């Protein structure tokens with residue numbers, strides 16, 4: 422029987438600095454693997470993972486951490502993750518260079534409900550390092566553009582230097598995605614919005630009866646949910662929140678990731694807004 426904890430080995434084929442504390446890693450399968458699959462495989466829909474799912478990336482001896490891939494879910498030659506330096510594993514990943522080999526397990530979790538969001542207007546609100554899973558969802562939407570209505574990405578960062586994935590954001594704009602950026606405080610050379618993501622709501626025009634909202638970010642962003650998404654008039658069952666919790670096994674065995682009665686690794690990480698309300702701790 423396959424060992425469910427056994428990772429595959431992946432090679433870092435590219436590293437792009439995103440901000441002073443964040444790096445993007447492009448990971449490709451390695452022939453040295455021999456452990457599991459030697460290449461990323463696609464499912465019946467041609468997807469390697471569902472945007473919003475997570476992978477566990479790390480190193481034997483250092484441990485693993487969950488990351489929501491930021492690359493296109495249709496890309497089966499590599500997976501990209503965007504890593505903020507936070508502690509043991511992420512500091513280790515930041516110390517690596519092109520060519521180094523690390524471990525990857527997954528994808529795990531549920532991901533965003535792709536069938537449900539079809540045909541809808543979309544508002545994707547995120548802040549700081551919450552953008553990776555939104556980025557892969559945007560890539561999915563671009564590939565299936567004819568199936569969607571108006572698409573907004575509302576993204577807040579502390580300062581212009583901390584806006585991640587700037588090159589990809591420019592590409593999205595060319596594809597007709599309405600990206601609205603804001604920074605917390607005025608900065609030299611910045612002529613965009615200043616203020617929180619919550620303030621951007623006034624800038625969007627959607628059919629609220631047929632719109633879906635997604636939210637991805639750490640704790641304080643979740644607290645802003647009320648102000649950002651509720652006033653849009655979108656019902657709770659059309660608001661999807663991606664949650665971050667400490668994880669270990671990733672597959673419902675260790676109980677490290679519980680929130681209320683839910684396991685973030687198995688029941689999530691994407692939840693309906695009203696599930697989060699009951700389980701937000």
Ligand SMILES: Cc1cc2nc3c(=O)[nH]c(=O)nc-3n(C[C@H](O)[C@H](O)[C@H](O)COP(=O)(O)OP(=O)(O)OC[C@H]3O[C@@H](n4cnc5c(N)ncnc54)[C@H](O)[C@@H]3O)c2cc1C
Pocket residue numbers: 475485486487488489490502503504505506507508509510511512550553554664665666667668690
């Ligand atoms: C589904 C999911 C997707 C994620 N996607 C990304 C991503 O795309 N990019 C990214 O940079 N980070 C992401 N995270 C958060 C990332 O997993 C943590 O920052 C990482 O596990 C920290 O590990 P560490 O060993 O470096 O830090 P540790 O030494 O374990 O801890 C350092 C600090 O980080 C906190 N922390 C540890 N684990 C988590 C966690 N899972 N969530 C929040 N805080 C944590 C600890 O409480 C502590 O304060 C995601 C988390 C989840 C659950």
Ligand code: FES
Pocket residue numbers: 667668669670671672673674675676677678679684685686687
């Ligand atoms: S991470 Fe082990 S149960 Fe969720």
